[in-house]
Amino acid sequence: GNNGISTLLEDREGTLWVGSSSGGLLRYRDGRFSPVPQFGDTVVVALHEDTRGRIWIGTYGDGLFRYDAGEFRHFTARDGLPARSILAIAEDLRGRLWLGLLHGIMIFDDERFSPLPGVTAPINAIVPDRKGRVWLGGRKGTFRCEGEGCTPIAPLPDVAGRAILPRMVDRAGNLWFAAADGRVVHYDGRTFVFSKVSSDAERILDIFEDQEGSLWVGTRGDGLHRFRSGPLTFHTVEDGLPRDELSAIHVDGTGTAWITAHQGVLIRFRDGTFTPYPIDCGDGPSPLLAITGDARGRLWIGTQEGRLIRFEGGKATCLRDPALEGHAITSLLWDREETLWIGTYRGGLVRGRDGVFTPYGKGAGLPDPRILTLLEDRRGGLWVGTLGGGLCHFEGERCTTNFSHATGLANDIVFSLHQDATGVLWIGTAGGVSRLSDEGIASITTRQGLDSEEIYQIL
Structure with a gap:
């Protein structure tokens, strides 16, 4: 029905x-x-x-x-x-x-x-x-x-x-x-x-x-x-966007939008103009999958081959590390303590601090090594969404709490995370959206009227 x-x-x-x-x-x-x-x-x-x-x-x-x-x-x-x-x-x-x-x-x-x-x-x-x-x-x-x-x-x-x-x-x-x-x-x-x-x-x-x-x-x-302040505006290849699949967007402190593309191109959008910056770490263009910025205004970009790229002043520096090599970088997060957290596909969670990269996997309680999304909450806690292992609350050196379909999560594939103004955590999954608060987990699916159960982004 x-x-x-x-x-x-x-x-x-x-x-x-x-x-x-x-x-x-x-x-x-x-x-x-x-x-x-x-x-x-x-x-x-x-x-x-x-x-x-x-x-x-x-x-x-x-x-x-x-x-x-x-x-x-x-x-x-x-x-x-x-x-x-x-x-x-x-x-x-x-x-x-x-x-x-x-x-x-x-x-x-x-x-x-x-x-x-x-x-x-x-x-x-x-x-x-x-x-x-x-x-x-x-x-x-x-x-x-x-x-x-x-x-x-x-x-x-x-x-x-x-x-x-x-x-x-x-x-x-x-x-x-x-x-x-x-x-x-x-x-x-x-x-x-x-x-x-x-x-x-x-x-x-x-x-x-x-x-x-x-x-x-x-x-x-x-x-x-x-x-925002007028009619909605759509941008296409006619405006200078490349004919490419766009993967992630980051808006820096100046209001400039930075967009990553699958053909190894970083795109800057400022004052109505798109400017492409081809990225090549020496082994040919690689899909750019994730992007974030730090407190110093530098951009950090993750590639499908596990390269971490620092972009500053129009120049890209490619960083390699055994903890990242061969694992697609799917998500990036700079926390309030200026630690870089890197979510990878099959390589688990990696912490970057003072030039040292530390991997965390099954031994740290991570329920699945395939990371899809990261979020720092207002208390400084780190949340890790995975492809098949549900949601993990990471504190110190390990996952202290796991949430899965068995404990009320809508689905064990977590695509997106968002914390609202009241502190409630909203979790977009492959089976609907879940709401995590001090009272516990409640889920909304197509049974409650969602048009689609796959929630890729929450604003």
Whole structure:
């Protein structure tokens, strides 16, 4: 069956509410998912927390529910709500609830439901802005509502009259839409700016603004895109990139991006220009697989043949050591004590300090010699993700704790690691994403709605 997630909400108490397109409502709290028994196989399509902390739940075919102080109330035709399917929920500046229906909009003022005149199309997107206006969208049209009336938005350029769905208002007051042809549309009140991110609007899953003001667009199958101070920009071979597979990116302290390529080329991207630096250690070009930078601004690059390259002032110096020879360098990390940690494929973990390279393998408790990713946490601890041995917490001279599928990890192949602002460690694996906190491990897989179980990067 379909185990897709139709809607998500994190409330002010930190509980995650998950609506399922195959039926049911889940709550994630204290490291555990639990079903809400009142919903059974009811399809939940909309979730909203109002300014009073109440949770509103819109269903497909079973009306509207409100969760308040531990109790659920069901609103149906007996309460003046004629529609059985609630596609979207939002709250305006007056505290009124707007409900998107298959045939228009209902407004609830906590006492009665009232239809909104002039809108009869299906509405599955509702976005109030800071000026008191409410933007509505659906397959058959987009509307701007002010006062008690709504005005259809004229067809936008290049969209040929197809609908655009309002998704969010950013902190600057700009409105963001998902267009029917898979473009994100930015509207500042005067002009519309388009940026292509996907093949159709339904593949655009979410638009989110982070604390730095960057806009992130998540898609189903078309990647993750970030907007910073304007439209999204794509770079191709026409802009100077080599016709090559790119393997890793490092941004240094000056904002310059350094990109490694499989044909032995290091690429600098600065001021809109790509500059290639061919790297050759004397035995022909070798794929460059990993890159990092140290506190002195030098770059360190790992190759498929186990060469460690120091790049400084436009010049490359190739370093060889028996601990690295013949083992592909897959990951590099400079820690806060200025120690270089090197993850290799089949050669285990290698520490570089004062020109001495020390290997660590099975004798140090490493669960697998094939290292895929490294992370230093905020306490200075080293985490090692492996290809088949799960995750290892490395302290001193050995792995002190191992996490595997048998102990709750989503999968024993660990591709990526990220620690968030609260100290929680997120682990991307070949079987989903795991969340490691003081409360233990919890995993999210395709059973909970992930579109793919292979998580190669976490930002």
